[in-house]
Amino acid sequence: MKAIVYKQFGNADVLQTIEEAKPVIQSNEVLIKVKAFSINPMDWKIRKGEMKLMSGSKFPKHTGADFSGIVEEVGSSVTGLQKGDEVFGTVKNTMKDGASAEYLAVTPATLWKKPADISFTQAASIPIVGAAAATALEKMGKISSQSTILVNGATGGFGMFLLQLLKQQNAQVSAVAGSNTLKYAKEWGADTLIDYSKVNVLTQKNKYDIVIDLSGKMGYKNAKQIMNASALFINPTPKPIEIPLSLFKNLFTRKKHVIVLSAPSQKNMELLLDAIRNGLQVEINKVFPLESFKEAYQYAEKGGFAGKVVVEFN
Template sequence: MTPHETHSITPSLVSAPPSNTPATMTAIVFDVPGGPGVLRLAEVPTPIRAGSEILVKVSAAGVNPIDAKTRAGAGVAAAIPLYPAVLGRDFCGIVVESPYDGHPLKPGDEVYGISASPRVAGSYAQYVSVPSLQVARKPRRLTPVEAGAVPTAALTAWGLVVDVAKAHEGQRMLIHAGAGGVGHLAVQLAAYFGARVVATTSAANASWLRELGAEEVIDYTTTRFEDRVTDVDVVIDLVGNVRDDTGTRSLATLRPGGLIISVPTGSWPGFAAEAEAAGMRSSGYSVAPDAACLSIISRLIDSGDLHVHISEIYPLEDAAEAHALLERGHTRGKIVLEIP
């Protein structure tokens, strides 16, 4: 069997859904890796809740770079067990089934979280079954579409800023791609915890990032950031070395012993060795679904201390167009699919 071989989903792999949900659902699938055009609308079996999972009727699904990379055959495509595959990590929706009667999340509750895609069908679909430790209550002040954009980007931003960089009062932090899905949340979290934030972006987003808490904003299209910034404590690189050696050039902005965190580490072979040779510390990062942390993020959103920006909303059937927009880059905030 080759990784790109197409198979039908058989009854031996998927059991019949409970009587109060349809046997099949509408989803976006792809049969082989490729460009956005490989995404198509299809009817597939509705997933079954098992063990500690929660079955959720999906209202909205965020579109993330990892989705596009996986669709193209990179990202986590190697973990796809069979095709046709359903992408999508982020979701917001309504609980249909809980693990047991006394579970805190009950049928009818509005929740958001991260699916186990690509090992199982993801959230570009009308239903998703997700481990309960990956699901939290939706922020009250957000619509389902807004909430569907939050989980992966917010948990990534939290992990980078809080867990790895340990943001604190007076710390200087340089955040690349500050206007992106993760970047605009990382800027807010860093400022919230007292860091002095410098962000790179295009001129169109400069005033917006200042409103979000950036102390200084550098237009990367006209200015070499290393000519403006020195002695920062932490660099959060959401770009990598795929564009104008952003990662390598960032080493020159750090104080001796400073920390560089590279999210797209695949774009920079030898990342750790180069940082060590320059006298800097380094770390990659990979987000982990965490309902407890999502609950904290919900409280920050509901208190008005954290805001998510939606750039575009597409109906589910236009997922290919959403992927094409994402891959063109320079998107402010997040792209979301609305599920019928």
């Protein structure tokens, strides 16, 4: 089978396709014929060596974490799934395994049945950023129609899910994005649109109960300028040092720095699937065929678009 791997850290040019043996499943696993996998910022952070403490430095490495496909074979101890089921999910270890192969062996714990009314490309886009959005929502605590929330970098895959989940909570949401993607922020439920190329959100007079930085560029220190007295700064892209540091500093300040570390779970997938049944949109910006995988990663890393980028197997 074909699989995408890399044998050294670097940019998208280090990616290559190789032939590998089709996985042989264990009794507690399911074999999936992959239809599509999505691209997430985590993919290139791992590939560039920025997360080697968690991903390790053993090569070759596979890329990709979430996928959709069709059940090809079911292990003898697996229940609730059968050959032919349309599913989506993640690889067992998102830091070390990869979804960019024609076949995958996974456990049912990281697998969910695909809703009939969404495509394989849409389903492949849900797990990683969807789980992150659901976890961020949980970290925000009780939200009401009076809650004022700023989402910085609001129109990527993460923002797509988060804005729509916040809309379902009736929160007052301000979205910061580029001029070419603000229309999506409005469509996804933002009440106020802020074009970062024209307005520096840090110099405006508005204050917020919650600030979440999806771009990874604002930082808690800057965000404090636009936070209310007992506000939360939600950080889904922390530097390693920020994790223990935030816990210590939160003991001495009312403006809390909240770290979001997420993984797909039964709880957050049920929340997302329920939201999809209630009209949540999964926007696919562009679909690339497998043979254009390098172009797909280069396009995704450049950014500046709304929604998700997906690679599709023919």
